[in-house]
Amino acid sequence: xxxxxxxxxxxxxxxxxxxxxxxxxxxxxxxxxxxxxxxxxxxxxxxxxxxxxxxxxxxxxxxxxxxxxxxxxxxxxxxxxxxxxxxxxxxxxxxxxxxxxxxxxxxxxxxxxxxxxxxxxxxxxxxxxxxxxxxxxxxxxxxxxxxxxxxxxxxxxxxxxxxxxxxxxxxxxxxxxxxxxxxxxxxxxxxxxxxxxxxxxxxxxxxxxxxxxxxxxxxxxxxxxxxxxxxxxxxxxxxxxxxxxxxxxxxxxxxxxxxxxxxxxxxxxxxxxxxxxxxxxxxxxxxxxxxxxxxxxxxxxxxxxxxxxxxxxxxxxxxxxxxxxxxxxxxxxxxxxxxxxxxxxx
Numbered sequence: 358x359x360x361x362x363x364x365x366x367x368x369x370x371x372x373x374x375x376x377x378x379x380x381x382x383x384x385x386x387x388x389x390x391x392x393x394x395x396x397x398x399x400x401x402x403x404x405x406x407x408x409x410x411x412x413x414x415x416x417x418x419x420x421x422x423x424x425x426x427x428x429x430x431x432x433x434x435x436x437x438x439x440x441x442x443x444x445x446x447x448x449x450x451x452x453x454x455x456x457x458x459x460x461x462x463x464x465x466x467x468x469x470x471x472x473x474x475x476x477x478x479x480x481x482x483x484x485x486x487x488x489x490x491x492x493x494x495x496x497x498x499x500x501x502x503x504x505x506x507x508x509x510x511x512x513x514x515x516x517x518x519x520x521x522x523x524x525x526x527x528x529x530x531x532x533x534x535x536x537x538x539x540x541x542x543x544x545x546x547x548x549x550x551x552x553x554x555x556x557x558x559x560x561x562x563x564x565x566x567x568x569x570x571x572x573x574x575x576x577x578x579x580x581x582x583x584x585x586x587x588x589x590x591x592x593x594x595x596x597x598x599x600x601x602x603x604x605x606x607x608x609x610x611x612x613x614x615x616x617x618x619x620x621x622x623x624x625x626x627x628x629x630x631x632x633x634x635x636x637x638x639x640x641x642x643x644x645x646x647x648x649x650x651x652x653x654x655x656x657x658x659x660x661x662x663x664x665x666x667x668x669x670x671x672x673x674x675x676x677x678x679x680x681x682x683x684x685x686x687x688x689x690x691x692x693x694x695x696x697x698x699x700x701x702x703x
Contacts (some may be wrong), residue, residue: 414438417697418446419515421508421551424573425463426612428552429507431515432464433697437623443516446476447488450508451564458543461701463575467508469496469684475527479519485544486513489683490523502537507552510545511584550586554608564588570659571606571613572652580652581699582659583613595664596626596634603660616656633691634661640675644683649674651684655695662694669693 415435424430434456436445449456452470461464471493478487488509497505510522521544524531533540550566566586573583585607592598600623607613618641625637635655642649655674661667669691672680680688 364404375590378665380684416442417700418442419512419698420446420450421467421511421515422450422464422525423467423504424581424583425576426573427504428573428574428585428611428613429467429504429511430464430581431511431530431698433459433700434459434580441477443479443513444474445508446512446516447474447477461575462577462579464701467501467505469493471496476525481518484518484520485523486516486519486521487523487525487530488513489528492527494526497536499537501532502539503553506534506539506541507549510549511547511551512650514547538543552583552585552611554585554587556587556589556602556613559588561588561592563591565590565592565595565598567595567602568663569599569602570616570654570656570663571611572616573613575701579701580614581701582656583611584659584663585611585613586597596628596661596667597623599622599660599664600626600657603656616650616653628666633665633671634664634667634669635671635673636661637673642674644693646683648681648683649688651682651686654682654686654688654692658692658694659698 364516370430398685414437415606416438417433418436419431419433421429422432434449436442436449439445442586445455447468449459450466451468451472452466454466454468454470454472455468468490471491473493474488475491476489479485480487495552506524509524513519513522520530523544526535531541531684547568548566550568555561566588568584568586570582570584572580574580589598589602603617604621604623606615606617606619621641622639624639624642625635627635627637629635638649642653644650649672657672658670661670671678671691674680678689682688
C-alpha cells in the first residue's frame, strides 16, 4: 500500500483504513431488489430461531451486530427464506425492526431505529451491492459511524457474489458518512477492516492490516468469535504476522480473550500450490489430554483464511497430521473456513 494513502485515512478518521474504488452510478428510483439467486453463507447448527418465511422455511444468514462491549461481531441466525435475503439481513439489523426480541443476549442491531431499505441492487458482474437507506439512516451517534460502516460492509460481503458495497442515502450516493463525515472513496470492501486497532510501535503509513479472531463472552458466559483488524508494522508475510499477533493476544481495552497461549512458539508456515496453508505447531499446543484446544484451532483457521491467499488450513503438530481437537474433531485433513460464524442461541 502507498504510505500517503494510509496516512490520509489515519489523519481523517483517527485510524488507518483502506477503501477500494469502483462506483455504480444510477439515477434515483433505479435501484431494484436483488436477484433471487444470490447465494448466502451456509450456517452451522444451532442458529437462533426466528419467525418462519415462505412455507415456514428459514435459512442461516450471518449478520454483523454490536456486542455489549461495542465491538462488531458476526452472528448466524435463521432468517425467513425469502427472495432478496441480503435485503432481509439488513432489515434485521435495524433497531426495533424485524429482529426485535429475536437477537441473542447482549447483541444489538446497528442501523438506527426507523431506517428503511429503499432499494438494494446487486450487480453480479461487478460483484457490487448498492444499498439505498431512508433518511432515518443518519440518526446515529457520531461515535458509532465507523462501526456502522463495518457492519453493513461485512454483512453484505458475506454473501456469495458480493465483494463491494456502495451506500446511498435517500436516493443519492454518499461520498462521506452523513454524521461524522468519514469519507467513502467509491465502494467499500472488507479491506476497510473491522474493529480497527493499531499495534504498539506501528506508525501510520507504514503498516499492514491483519484480521485476527479472538473470543468475546456474553454475560451468561457464552463465547463467540470477534474479528479485529490490527495494523502491524509493514510486512510482506501476512500469515506469519497473523500467527505472531494471535499469540500476542488481544488488547486489554478490547475486553476480548486470548485463543493461543502466549508461551507458544510461532508455528512453521508453508503455503502449498493448492492454496492450503500448512501450520506446523510444536507439541506445546497440546494439552495434557494430547488434544489441541478447539478455540485455538478455530481462531487460526478463521484468521488465516480471512487474509489473502489461503483457502484451507492443515494443522500439524511436530510435522504430524494426526491431530484431534478438544471438541473431538479430526484435523488430519485440510480444514476450510466455516460458512456460518457464531450460531448463538437465544
